Amino acid sequence: MTDLATANKNLWRDVFDSEDLRYCFNCSTCVSGCPASNANPPLLIRNLARMVILGLEDELLEQDTPWTCVTCSRCEEFCPMNVKPFELCLAIRKWQSRNDETRIPPSIVEIYSRGYTQAVERNTEQRKALGLPEKLSAISEYPELLEKFRKMLMQTQVISKNAYMFEGV
Numbered sequence: 001m002t003d004l005a006t007a008n009k010n011l012w013r014d015v016f017d018s019e020d021l022r023y024c025f026n027c028s029t030c031v032s033g034c035p036a037s038n039a040n041p042p043l044l045i046r047n048l049a050r051m052v053i054l055g056l057e058d059e060l061l062e063q064d065t066p067w068t069c070v071t072c073s074r075c076e077e078f079c080p081m082n083v084k085p086f087e088l089c090l091a092i093r094k095w096q097s098r099n100d101e102t103r104i105p106p107s108i109v110e111i112y113s114r115g116y117t118q119a120v121e122r123n124t125e126q127r128k129a130l131g132l133p134e135k136l137s138a139i140s141e142y143p144e145l146l147e148k149f150r151k152m153l154m155q156t157q158v159i160s161k162n163a164y165m166f167e168g169v
């Protein structure tokens, strides 16, 4: 059971200093259009917003799902309360990185190994009807490009500081 006695009431200021967050009424419109809500585990931005509002610091630090956001910004367009859930998602990633720089979300290893976190497999029927390949092509199908991409990632702190995690990937 969640213990609010240990909650950090200033967490929202640390993560996403926007008073608009308090207008979130948990409607889930942000989740309904989110492609990463089909991921495993699903990205439920509404739940992450609730953790921030309630000050559930430890739970928020453990979440890997913000890293599966594909930055499409649909949630931002759909949110009826202008809470800016997409910006919140990015702010949570930054906050997690600031608070535990040794933490490597599984999605970063996935990005390094194949160039994306999850295939977006909606619209398969529409793609077929248009004569397009069923799946979007991925950088992992082009070894030279993947190698260039990895070199670029190695220049980021989160990967270079933890290079051992990517050996043999």
Ligand code: SF4
Residues within 6 Å of the ligand: 023, 024, 025, 026, 027, 028, 029, 030, 031, 045, 046, 049, 078, 079, 080, 081, 082, 083, 084, 085
């Ligand atoms: S962030 Fe916006 S769309 Fe998502 S639950 Fe809150 S009010 Fe609804």
Ligand code: SF4
Residues within 6 Å of the ligand: 030, 033, 034, 035, 036, 037, 043, 045, 068, 069, 070, 071, 072, 073, 074, 075, 076, 085, 086, 089
């Ligand atoms: S921006 Fe991220 S959280 Fe928002 S709908 Fe797209 S994938 Fe989901």
